[in-house]
Amino acid sequence: MTTQEEQTRPGLRFPPGFAFGAATSAYQIEGAAAEDGRGTSIWDTFTRTPGRVLNGHHADVAIDHYHRYRDDVRIMAGLGLSAYRFSVSWPRIQPDGSGQVNQKGLDFYKRLTEELRAHGIDPWLTLYHWDLPQELEDRGGWPNRDTAYRFAEFAAVVHDALKDHVHTFSTVNEPWCAAFLGYASGEHAPGRREPGNAIRGAHHLNLAHGLAVQAMDARRVGGCVNLYAISPATGSEADLDAARRIDGLQNRFFLDALLKGAYPEDVLADLPVDMDFVKPGDMKTVNAPIDVLLVNYYSRFTVSGAPGGKASAAAAPTETASPWVGSEHVSFVNGGHPVTAMGWEIDESGLVEILTRVARDYPPIPMVVSENGAAFDDVIVDGRVHDAERQAYVEAHLAACREAIDAGVPLEGYFAWSLMDNFEWAWGYGKRFGLVHVDFETQERLLKDSALWYSEIIRQNRHHEPTDS
Secondary structure: OOOHHHHOOOOOOOOOOOEEEEEOOHHHHOOOOOOOOOOOEHHHHHHOOOOOOHHHOOOOOOOOHHHHHHHHHHHHHHHOOOEEEEEOOHHHHOOOOOOOOOHHHHHHHHHHHHHHHHOOOEEEEEEEOOOOEHHHHHOOOOOOOHHHHHHHHHHHHHHHHHOOOOOEEEEEOOHHHHHHHHHOOOOOOOOOOOHHHHHHHHHHHHHHHHHHHHHHOOOOEEEEEEOOEEEEOOOOHHHHHHHHHHHHHHHHHHHHHHHHOOOOHHHHHHOOOOOOOOOOOHHHHHOOOOOEEEEEOOOEEEEEOOOOOEOOOOOOOOOOOOOOOOOOOOEEEOOOOOEOOOOOEOOOHHHHHHHHHHHHHOOOOOEEEEEEOOOOOOOOEOOEOOOHHHHHHHHHHHHHHHHHHHOOOOEEEEEEEOOEOOOOHHHOOOOOOOOEEEOOOOOOEEEOHHHHHHHHHHHHHHHHOOOOO
């Protein structure tokens, strides 16, 4: 029987100081939904609405990280993680979304970050991973400009409380998802299908990012985008235009705003809305200087402008509309790659393509791969989870990171998604992304083979790092 080290690709060596981490989000893991003064989020409301989440699942308990965080940090330390990316729950800290601060909520994150630091793990804090306080949604949600200012207020509260515990803050996780899955397709909370308001919400999410950067004055702050490599199904004019459109709304709308301070003209021309909600000075605020760009990458999109295809890259668990405002006619096809349990194409070359493109086309900015991972149909056999497909996925994407570094990309780290199996949004508990298997009934944690393999990769890189004399 071969050892983990013998199974490890020998070329997976990274520069000294490269961060090997894993990532989670508050709503997906914490539970304790009604404890210690936490308010209601849009996801609490969404999961209680019949037909919104597969099998009626909710995250009131999730994987009980709120009570088990010390054990979970010990798991991270055992794996050798040098960094952990997590999000804070806005309604746990400001139950109504503004004003009064819940000290018990802040105290939880102080305990968590202290525990991480005690085990030599660098906390990477994300301010917003989609759990908008319901009170702010009742006032209009992200289409309401005032929400961006409330977010800046929230950012300042968190920064002031945790700045001595956290080295890197990031603002909004995947604003594309929050805007277009939340307000156009309705697949995510709050479940609205209002295309014009999705665009308005997207701008206000970008504005919230810039306002938060200004409000925090953090030592190290970043923005987070989910990027996809985009390919036309054929060389036809219709397919080439489809690729331009999807690349524009998914990638360039956010990259150009954050890194160049302007929206792409061709994307604006595609949109069926008047952009009068973009006020003078907004784009300068959105373009506030950041120290690192967090890039979430999972898959490649292969798209067509021909009619009759499916309107999304993967099947949704419930009935949804198209998230592609102004480009609803575009369809998604399989480009010939294998797929994960989510139906997402596996193509690690797209990660190299995305990273080198950002390095080439935008002002210089350090980057990390802040989420990358895959869901597969894991089963326990004789007390083990032999998830060879996930291990192969992570190995291929780590090799892509190494290729990007060799091509000159200033890549500083990699965070596997996810540390543990958890609540997978509209899919409930039906999809597993974790390196660590979780029994959702007993909350028992079990390291999958992929976790053991990843730990060996980390160990080898630490072993080969030069030491101070």
